Amino acid sequence: MRLNQYALFTSLLVCGSLAWLPGEHRQILSRDGVDLFNRSSLHEAGLLKKRYLPHDYGNDKNAIRGVNLGSLFIVENWLSDDVFKGFGCNSKSEFDCVSSINDQAKANSNFQGHWGSWITKDDFTQMVSYGLNTVRIPVGYWFLESIVDKSEHFPQGGEQYLDEVVGWAKDAGLYVIIVLHGAPGAQATDAFTGQLNSNPGFYGDYNYNRAYQWLEWMTNKVHTNPAYSTVGMLELVNEPERLFDASKYPSVQANTDSMRNTYYPTAWSKIRDAESSLKVSSDSQLSIQMMDQKWGSGDPKQYLTDLYLAAYDDHQYVKYAGVAEDKDAYIKFSCGDNRSGNWPVFVGEWSLSVATDVQWTDAWNPNRDENKDFYRKWWAAQVMSYEKTAQGWVFWTWKTSGSLNDPRWDYKMAVSAGLIPTDIDSAYTMGACS
Template identity: 50%
Template sequence: MRFLLIPLLACLTAVDAWMPSDRGLFGETRNANHTRLPAGKGRTVRKWLQVSGKVRGVNLGSMFIIEPWMASTEWANMGCGSSASEFDCVLKLGQTAANAAFQAHWARWITQDDIETMASYGINTIRIPVGYWIDESIVYSDSEHFPQGGLAYLDQLVGWASNKGFYIIIDLHGAPGAQVAKQAFTGQYAPTPGFYQTYQYERAYSFLQFITNRIHTNANYRNVGMVGVVNEPIAGQPSLISEYYPTAYGKIRATESSLGVTANSHIHIQFMDASWGAGDPKASLTNTFFVAYDNHRYLKWDPSVATTQAGYLGASCADNVASDGDTPLIVGEWSISPADAVQTSPAFDIADSANAAFYTSWWAAQVLAYEKQEGWIFWAWKAQLADYRWSYSEAVQKGIVPTDPDQAYQEGVC
């Protein structure tokens, strides 16, 4: 999301802000960009080009935290077999062999060609899920098993994306001790969520300080404008709100202060919004300067939505993703996959070309809903499921999603 919290922060007129024009990601006005054209005798004129002004992104799922369900062929080729998570695979292979397997994966899963293709599809933002272990100094070497060497590949990836003008969000997707039980996206298939205690929070602060320092001192990270402090925390953890969130905010800002970073160059600090269900992220914050919010909209798992084509379209057209008032808001994860119980039924079977129009309409309806706020980031760029409902690149290739996201407004779906 390389348009640093875009115009959504225009309301903060009392302070400086890292606005799109400051980094050349958007133009000098909310909905315009420009190029300088030669006008003779060394003079130039501006040609104004309309742009959306919205975050339109993809998640780089299974790049730095592999989820076997969506990358089963890759997982098998790496030798991970039936391992449930990265932790388990490293333990199985041994550190040396695992490092080689994972480094080969990082080199091929998302390439510079992928970044070029994203840009050609009208994508302007990438969200990169990472685990805390990318900072190897905070890993317990005697009891934690994670692949090593990922930082160099992250450096390379954000460099490619920055060179292409993308807005970039780095998300702490895998927290120390695991913030959710039995989920591969945490990097470890933990039997219980072990994150919600002070000593694990301390390790997460170390990661956040580490990545903040890198954002401000490594030129490859120049288009990283937002850091998510933890992905999809669970409900019922009071210390998340009272302890972790305000301290995480303070640690990031203190790191920026120590580096002499001025307010207009601060990164945005992103929390899951109140509607996520893990508590009000603002409750213990004493400062919300450059705070942003995340909301994940998987209607697939929303029991209130009727599992019909009309039901999904109606729910998306009427969706108010910022109903809790937490703005600026980006919908950081979503898909066009319906409920498991109906996804292969005649009305939703992707093998039936008659359903293609519905999926295009549902994509458009969600785009319209999420662009009422700051925009969206689809899960994911690629998957090995032979199912375009989870793969933006495949959806475009199959003609379900247009190469110009502006076409969502021409569908007449809502």
């Protein structure tokens, strides 16, 4: 990261709010006045880049290198089954858990305990020490409590914890991507939406309107709350339905068409209108992210007339890619894995997990010393591909808990287990793709 000091306001005014991407080097002052620029090394300082134009980011060698905060604000039982167990829930989703507790005050207390302890400020310090520069934060629509229906069951009181976590990321000098991971009505048949809805209800005017309110609320936070000064990207919705599921779910085609021709253009306008009302300058606007065309929901930009600061999210779990169950095949696949498409694109979710039927056999067990070299090289192969054919990556996820106990899904655990080095640049010297 190069030298070029540039003062950042210690307290953001609406007209001067700045957003960033990793790369260009600026002074970063934490909320308590610590000068992060003048630490012992630029790498440690977590220096960030002013918001970029899509066509010029490819000229910068610095890529997004990050981790997701999965299961923090949307608990996913498979990642952290001890959380719901601790609440006395035998549930797979937050909606079901809160419903089963049948006591809103108790549910609130349980979830607030989780939000206040599962990720700490020290986690962000550790991320920076591992060479990471970005966090992607999945959030549910219910954090804006005014748009939650009385018929919906979600924990309350999350906003202050979100503010705190985003502030810790800012204090560490980390770039932040916030994603609407749980949309009103659920955008997919999966508990990552916060509810298990067999017929996703997101794709209609009522729930689109609630999502627009959420996006406006978040946009206002970014540009008026100093804790959000390193939030540079807002994702309109995580992992919507995909066209190749249409044979199972006849509504998918209509849903994806509606999302692209109605939700995306209107959501885009709502964000830009909110910024305009706050007098945010064009070079300080949010990057707006949508799932890349490779995801399978169609071309996200098909009905957009404005692509200024557009960005795209590509998720690649090789575990599900049908690669031959052979270590060399995994590395060869990832070395040649071209993730380019809509531009600029970031691989916003990926892992080191392998095919389910072999993952805990002796030949693939990550806890066996003889397998660690494979996982290091496969990590390196993915890092290089995602930095060569995309603009960087965000690993799923930073931390897990409970019975999963698998470093292939847990960046923090993978570093401790020796599967991921703390020097990310070493990916280029391991010979994984030579």
